[in-house]
Amino acid sequence: WNNDSAMPGQGVVSMFEFGRGLGLWQGILASLNDPWDGAEEMKDYARRIALRAGDEGKRAADYGTEIHAHVCEMLGGSRATSRNFILSQRIAESVCEWLKAEGYTVLHPERTVVNARVGSAGTIDVQAEWREKKILLDLKTQNFPHTFYKEHRWQLAGYDDLLDGWADERHVLYIDRTTVGNLKREVCTEPSKDDRVWQSIHNLWVAVNNY
DSSP, X not given: OOOOBOOTTOGGGGGTOTTTXXXXXXXXXXXXHSOOOSSSOHHHHHHHHHHHHHHHHHHHHHHHHHHHHHHHHHTTSSOOOOXXXXXXXXXXXXXXXXXXXXXXXXXXXXXXXXXXXXXXXXXXXXXXXXXXXXXXXXXXXXXXSOOXXXXXXXXXXXXXXXXXXXXXXXXXXXXXXXXXXXXXXXXXXXXXXXXXXXXXXXXXXXXXXXX
């Protein structure tokens, strides 16, 4: 079960909304941990499980957002305003240590970009240089083993479109929110294909919203 979290305020993200089935799986998992024993009415049990699943989903999302915020603060972005989770700062520190060890030079953390040509906006996690290449780096928190969703590639294609094709490469860094220092980098290896998919998504969004 991978509850994926991205940086808040990303307009590009709203064009995908690929996690709509997450609530169903949260409910299934919650019921497995607390099976119905017949001691209460089924409708009352279902309501209690649904409330618990919603609480757990919100907590996971808040935790991922807090890790993101700490990382961006440590990289020179805006100050993190939430400090509710014990591991979030340590995990963020491990991310920054990994970026340094891997040779990333951060140019812009947490950069909000508006592009009138594209008719969209987004908050890009990290623009960096790495091995003499310009890199768009997106940070994702998940429960490991991680899942490299195709939508993550398309999201980065959208960000690169906002920057008029600035990046030489696009990377996704998956952050395990349960284990400090457990990270996995994925490189988008088919950027031209991702660009075509992004353009189709964007054109559909423009048509639906009469932009």
